Amino acid sequence: MFRIRQSIIEFFSKMQKMWKKISLKRFLLVAFLAVLFTVNGAFWYIRFFDKGQQQPEDYAVPKEWEIDLNEVKIPDKAEGEQEVEQEPAVEPGRGEPVEPAPGSQDIPPANTAEEKESEKTAEAGIAKEVFAANPATMTMPVVGKIITEYSSDGLVYSKTLEQWCAHKGLDIAADEGTPVKAAMDGTVVEVRNSDPKLGVVVVLDHGNGIKTLYGNLMSDNLVQKGKRVKKGDIIGGVGKTAPYEIEDPPHLHFEVLKGTESVDPRHFLPDI
Numbered sequence: 543m544f545r546i547r548q549s550i551i552e553f554f555s556k557m558q559k560m561w562k563k564i565s566l567k568r569f570l571l572v573a574f575l576a577v578l579f580t581v582n583g584a585f586w587y588i589r590f591f592d593k594g595q596q597q598p599e600d601y602a603v604p605k606e607w608e609i610d611l612n613e614v615k616i617p618d619k620a621e622g623e624q625e626v627e628q629e630p631a632v633e634p635g636r637g638e639p640v641e642p643a644p645g646s647q648d649i650p651p652a653n654t655a656e657e658k659e660s661e662k663t664a665e666a667g668i669a670k671e672v673f674a675a676n677p678a679t680m681t682m683p684v685v686g687k688i689i690t691e692y693s694s695d696g697l698v699y700s701k702t703l704e705q706w707c708a709h710k711g712l713d714i715a716a717d718e719g720t721p722v723k724a725a726m727d728g729t730v731v732e733v734r735n736s737d738p739k740l741g742v743v744v745v746l747d748h749g750n751g752i753k754t755l756y757g758n759l760m761s762d763n764l765v766q767k768g769k770r771v772k773k774g775d776i777i778g779g780v781g782k783t784a785p786y787e788i789e790d791p792p793h794l795h796f797e798v799l800k801g802t803e804s805v806d807p808r809h810f811l812p813d814i
Contacts, residue, residue, distance in 0.1 A: 680725040680810040681773055683756060684780060684794045686716035692806045702789040710804035711755070711797035718760060718792040720780040724771045725754050725796075725810070735762045740795055741783025746771065757795035758784035 690698055690713035697706035724746055731753070732745035740757030744765055747753050760781030771777060782792045798807045 679812065680754070680798075680807075681723065682714075682811060683725050683754075683796050684714050684716050684720055684722050686714040686720065686780075686793070689713050689715045689790065689793060692804075692808065694804070694806070700786070702785075702787055711757070711795050712807050713787065713790065713793045713795055715791050715793040716780045718780055718782060721776045722756055722759060722778045722780060722794055724773055724775045724777050726752075726773050728754070728771060730765045730767055730769045730771065730777075733762050733765060733767055737784075739784065739786040741785065742778070742781060744777050746777075751801050753799045755795075755797040755799065757797070758782065758787060758793060 690709055692712055693709045698709045699705070700707045726746075726748045728746035728748040730744060731747045732743070734740075734743040737743045737757065740755075742759040742762050743755060743757045744759060744762065745753055745755050756778060758781055759778035760783070761778065764779075765771070765777050780792050780794050782788065784795060787793070787795065796807055798805050798810050
């Protein structure tokens with residue numbers, strides 16, 4: 543009887559020791575898994591938020607050719623002088639919307655070949671007349687790519703207006719801030735800072751009835767009415783201020799006028 547009792551006691555003693563060993567191993571395993579999951583979670587948490595925050599900063603690289611549009615300030619108007627708002631003159635053909643004929647949809651109307659040839663001959667004659675009186679030729683007002691041609695005998699499609707329009711100038715694409723220069727010696731006769739079609743506009747008078755118009759400028763701070771400018775003088779910077787051409791990339795809208803009529807600027811510029 544004593545032996546049986548002793549055997550039972552030894553059995554339970556062994557079971558107790560074994561249970562303690564198992565409990566210790568289980569505790570260590572659970573602790574190890576807890577530490578592993580914590581470290582893994584912290585790693586992915588840090589990686590996720592660190593990736594979202596470490597975005598490369600967009601540093602603007604200053605361009606050597608960019609101009610300071612604040613270096614020349616237009617003096618305030620004399621005391622007592624009142625500013626008179628004038629209704630902008632509507633000049634037919636300069637970006638004026640033209641409703642296409644019913645059924646024509648996307649096909650722009652065109653004049654006859656005889657009319658086209660006659661207009662081109664007349665414009666070339668005007669250019670020769672001007673150069674005979676003033677042999678100085680015009681220089682490109684800005685370095686860039688022509689994205690919209692002059693059109694007096696047809697229509698070009700306006701992405702902004704979503705329709706076909708006449709276009710009485712050249713659109714020369716360039717980065718915003720690219721200097722715009724006077725095409726010839728002349729006098730500033732008009733400065734508009736909120737033209738409803740072309741935004742900021744400067745007009746130069748070169749004599750002999752010839753004027754040049756520079757539209758879609760960044761600012762009007764570099765010139766003022768009555769200022770004399772030389773060929774190549776900076777009169778502004780390329781901008782994006784023209785409401786009628788706002789969907790186009792930054793560009794200069796350049797026109798040449800004989801009296802009140804627009805003529806093809808290519809007749810006055812170097813071969814481009």
